[in-house]
Amino acid sequence: MTTYWHGTAMYAMHLMMIAALTWDNDFYEVALYWCGAAVNSTTVLLLSIATGKLGVTAGSIFYLPFALIAPSVLYCLRYQKSVPVIVGPRKPLLKRPADLLFLAYLAFASVVAVVRGVAAEGTHIWWVGQYIDFVEPYLQQKDPAPFPRVQMLIYLFHHMPLYLLCMYGLLVPGCHWMPDVTLFLAGAALQGQVTHIGASFHPRTPYVLRVPQDLSSCLTFWSVNIPLALIPQFFAFRCEKRRSL
Numbered sequence: 143m144t145t146y147w148h149g150t151a152m153y154a155m156h157l158m159m160i161a162a163l164t165w166d167n168d169f170y171e172v173a174l175y176w177c178g179a180a181v182n183s184t185t186v187l188l189l190s191i192a193t194g195k196l197g198v199t200a201g202s203i204f205y206l207p208f209a210l211i212a213p214s215v216l217y218c219l220r221y222q223k224s225v226p227v228i229v230g231p232r233k234p235l236l237k238r239p240a241d242l243l244f245l246a247y248l249a250f251a252s253v254v255a256v257v258r259g260v261a262a263e264g265t266h267i268w269w270v271g272q273y274i275d276f277v278e279p280y281l282q283q284k285d286p287a288p289f290p291r292v293q294m295l296i297y298l299f300h301h302m303p304l305y306l307l308c309m310y311g312l313l314v315p316g317c318h319w320m321p322d323v324t325l326f327l328a329g330a331a332l333q334g335q336v337t338h339i340g341a342s343f344h345p346r347t348p349y350v351l352r353v354p355q356d357l358s359s360c361l362t363f364w365s366v367n368i369p370l371a372l373i374p375q376f377f378a379f380r381c382e383k384r385r386s387l
Contacts, residue, residue: 339371
């Protein structure tokens with residue numbers, strides 16, 4: 143599924159950045175979004191190779207240069223945008239109902255990150271085991287490929303700190319870095335969720351590891367995974383357009 147993502151979404155972002163460079167336009171937002179997606183996919187790929195059954199081989203060494211591309215782009219982007227000066231009164235959170243909903247989403251995403259991170263590493267908590275068996279069997283230890291487990295750990299140790307940082311930004315309005323953090327998180331979240339959802343239904347995934355076909359399992363699966371993919375996009379858009387908050 144990562145290959146599909148790179149062949150469509152990443153390719154489209156590459157074309158957008160090339161067009162912006164050609165026409166001397168700003169491509170800061172696209173590049174930052176691309177960095178979020180690239181960091182997520184590259185980290186999952188490299189850690190999965192290192193922890194897979196074959197381990198680090200001579201061929202896998204060629205993937206290492208890709209790990210340096212996104213950090214290099216992030217380093218260059220720090221000069222591309224000036225820090226905005228936020229003036230005027232700042233509304234408290236209780237007077238921003240949309241941000242209250244985003245705060246609730248971030249709390250929900252943090253809980254899901256913890257649950258799935260624990261589930262991916264194996265747990266004896268019965269209700270977590272029920273969730274794995276009846277909603278996301280793709281996270282079971284039966285899969286010899288470590289990609290789903292590594293992705294869940296990335297959610298726990300990479301995405302969750304960003305969730306908490308965004309929660310702080312909502313509680314303390316006026317943080318000038320919020321648009322950049324949410325844009326980076328949106329790219330990482332969409333890349334991770336597209337590949338995870340696609341792999342959970344892909345024909346090459348063993349049938350016993352795909353999402354069960356009963357209605358309750360499907361509804362639970364989509365109720366958890368669709369918000370994790372789409373709400374960060376709306377959150378980044380709001381922070382970009384309403385910087386005064």
